[in-house]
Amino acid sequence: VIGQILLLCQILLFSIETMAYDMLDAINNGKDSWKVKVRVIRLWDAINLNNNELISLDMILLDEHGTMIHAKVIKHMVNKFRPLIQEGLVYMIANFKVTSAMNFRPVEGDKIINFLHTTKIQEIKGLKNIRIAEQSFMFCSVEVLSTRDGQRMYLSDVIGVASYIGNIEETGTTHGISKIRDIVLRIEDQKVNIRLWGNKVDQIDEDSMVLS
Structure with a gap:
């Protein structure tokens, strides 16, 4: 019986990891039923400097094609999702809203993922089935950095x-x-x-x- 239970668990885990999902470069604001498999490579609290109050829980997500996207959990849903998200882990995230990115973008993309009350998040375990890098950066040259002087569009990575x-x-x-x-x-x-x-x-x- 124990062996059958373990086999069933392995089958369920495999089915979660191999179910159809979308690539980050394919998602858009046409629907809210997207499903992506991503690693949370950065996670931080966005703070209002005027009153030190929390604005949102923000993160950068990375998929197996190397595409990064900024994602956000607004203030009144942070308590619900914070315990479910850990930096460095891989998740299947489904049912979220895609909107246009605004100023101070942490990645060079024009879209942002917004968590909804109906968003589902499931950790994906089993490292042998995960083909997502642990980190990713988009370093810019000094020439590019000089063009961003005084602009509010992008945040920049340099080394x-x-x-x-x-x-x-x-x-x-x-x-x-x-x-x-x-x-x-x-x-x-x-x-x-x-x-x-x-x-x-x-x-x-x-x-x-x-x-x-």
Whole structure:
């Protein structure tokens, strides 16, 4: 009997992992009955800096074709979905709304997934059946980065060598006092100034600091 139960569980798991689903580059706002198999590669809380209140639970999803998309759970549904979502895991997500992306896009796409009350999410286990990378980035060159100066469309990924890491300081903003830390990255043959804000300043290893 135990063997039959285990076999049934294996069959059910296999059926979940092999059921038909859509690729991220194919979804659109034509319906709400999409089904995608994706890895949650980033997960964070979007916070209103004016009052420090939660706006939404946001994430970046990645499918087996390497397509990324921004997804969002609005504030009043966060308690329902937060316990079901963990960064790094693979899920089948069904019944969600697709809308046009706005400013400050974390990926270079024009669509965003919005969770609904009817959205279903099921973790997919069994690593041998998962062909989705654990991470993905879209690094831009210094030339592309310079074209984004002052624009609000995209957030950018860059990689470089830290030639200078400043001390943690405090500065006044319209939202109160905030911690800041300045970094100079050497990218290709140029230097780019970067400023970290808030809790991000503590994510730099103190042992990596370069005195100037």
